[in-house]
Amino acid sequence: MKTGPWEEGETRLLLMLYARYSNKVGPMRKFRSKRVMYEHISKEILQSTGIYRTATQCESRFKTIAKRKKNQDTNNRTSGQTRCQVSYEEEFAQIRAADDSIEPEVLRGVHSVTYKSAPKPTEEASTSSSTTAPTESIDHSSSEPLDDSASEATENAGNQQRKRKNKDEAGRPNAGRMRHMEYFFERMEKLNQEREAKKDEREKRREERHLELVKLHRDHIAALKDLAAKADT
Incomplete structure (x- = not known):
């Protein structure tokens, strides 16, 4: 089991697999729990990189x-x-497109609080504005909530549009990221080949050493037999 730090390629692969499987957890789905999902991800990382996590x-x-x-x-x-x-950022955009549970229900900014789903407009504002006489003075304090509601609705619409854009971008393959992953996999394959070559070399040396020891043992036995034969004569 490898206990060293995670490399960037490993982390990107982990996030890519999480985005693929996070929405398949639950009753009557591929994974009955996230623990089972992570066990499957662990196997795929081992299969792709040769590194056990x-x-x-x-x-x-x-x-x-x-x-x-x-x-x-x-x-x-x-x-x-x-x-x-x-x-x-690209990997998390892909995760958000598949599973929005990692986003908070409320996004708190410096001057505003934005909910994930825009609230439905109320009828009270339109009713009160339509019944106001033209000759009456305008109450600026009563118009402020309308301005805030309009601003909040506009901000929510912008958030929804950005979310759709992120989802579309997450669905499209990124050439730079694909090249990075291909380089990572090629590197891991090369490391695995070098590891196997070193293992074969060690096995070969161990076998040669064993044969050498067997030969020395036989020579030693033969020498003892010769000495015993000379002593008898």
């Missing part, structure tokens, strides 16, 4: 990366903070 290691790595990304997103949404690069 336990299901617990896979789950711990995913939670660590997800928490790190959440902190990076929070930092970038906070006013006055230096923006930082978000790790594995």
Whole structure:
């Protein structure tokens, strides 16, 4: 079992497999629990890379990366903070497209609170505005909630549009990411071949050493027999 740090290619493969299987967990589905899903992911990583990671290691790595990304997103949404690069953005976009459970129900910004689903417009605002006489003075305090509702609806519409865009982009293969994965798999295959070659070399040397010891033992027995024969004569 490998216990060293995760390489970037391993992590990308883990996230790609999580996006593929996260929506197949539950009753009457492929995996009855996430534990079973992570065990399957562990087997696929071993098959693809030759590196064995336990299901617990896979789950711990995913939670660590997800928490790190959440902190990076929070930092970038906070006013006055230096923006930082978000790790594995494409992989998490693919995960969001398959399973939106990793997104919070409420996104809190600096000046607003945005819900995932836009609230339905109320009829009270339209009724009160239609019954106001033209000669009456405008009450600016009563118009503020309407402005806030309109602003919130616009922001929600923008969020929905960005979410659809991320989903579309996640569904399209990225040439750079595919080249990176191909390089990673080629490298792992080469390492496996080198490992097998070294193993064969060790086996060959061990066999040669064994034959050498057997020959020495036979020579020693033959020498003892010669000495015994000379002593008898």
